[in-house]
Amino acid sequence: MLLTYMKLSDQPQKLTQDATLLQNQKCIVKAYASTLTLPILIDNTPSGHLFIGKGEFTIDAIIETTRGAIGKPITRTLSPDKPFLMISEAHSLNKILTPASTQDYSDIGYKNKEELLKTANSTFDHFAHRRHGQHDIKPDAHIFAFATEHDKWDILVAKKDKLVYTSKHRVYVSRDNSESVSVGPSEILVAKKGKAVVIDKGNILVERD
């Protein structure tokens, strides 16, 4: 798919049940029931959603070595004041979506549809700024963008069991559960098929099979 023009729908919908938006061996992204969504259109084709509501994501940024496991899960709770986006053609939520009502807006802290759309458009414009152009997104790939309190985005890109996650404090890359790279504030971990290099608080560990 060639990403040429993105825009946000103005028809809010509501999740009628909890939805697992992505799950592989290393990460899971969930949106809970009553979360409101606005479809993202790319060249007028529904290609994702902007979510305003509750959810969570977890990434097991853990690397296994023969000397023991290093790292820990990254978990973040998603709340209505921090919308998040999913761009993917692989996931259809149509079966568990219903048009949002006035009560649905107030349930997540918005007075009405206009206030919700204002927040949604502001968030989307911030994300889409400079992202219009020719970007090739694979059909089975998921791209998530989670707004943070620093007016930045935590980005998660996943395709099958490959994933890349970037945040203010960490970059984590995992490929097929056998190759991993994790770069944090005080450590760098690189592992590939039983071999690992760990630089942690000034200590360097190199190990092989």
Next chain:
Amino acid sequence: MSEEKDLKDEMKRLKEEIQALKQQLHDITDQQTHKRRGIYIDVNDHLTGLSEYITDVMEGVTEGIRGELEKSIFIHPHTGHVKIIHRDREHHEPPEHIEKPDFNKTANMMSALGQEHRLKILSELMTGGKYISDLQNTLPEITASTLSSHLDVLQEAGLVVQERVRGRYLVTIPGRMAYKMATAISKQRDQPSDETP
């Protein structure tokens, strides 16, 4: 006539000197021969001094060895086991300079280790990540709720980490080190004592 007599006297004196030199040469050769055979020992001139010298050297060597042994060998007060201490010869920091850990954190970690079931759980995890159902199968003597509680304690102490997506439990690097330390201490303690009748 007198010149002839002088020459004869001179020759006689030279012969006597030659004879004396031959005798000296014979004596020297004889001494060297006895030395080679190990027979010649001048006791009065050499033995006393040599004995004193050897005594001094041995006393110095003995003192040195005693000092090294005191620094390098630890004898367990109860079991009598002897442990050789391999010291870094270039690194002689006095004990008071040994880095002090965060005692509270260390005590919490050791407390997590100090339970038979938790040691068994760690032992199972040493072979690789496991689901709680795997642990229940291999450790049937631990009830499900107790197992979960123990895993929480081990996680809190940083000895075990759980994958949130798949749910497997993995032993961490500190956990592996702690388990090895505990088993090493246990083995050391269980070694038979020489003092035991």
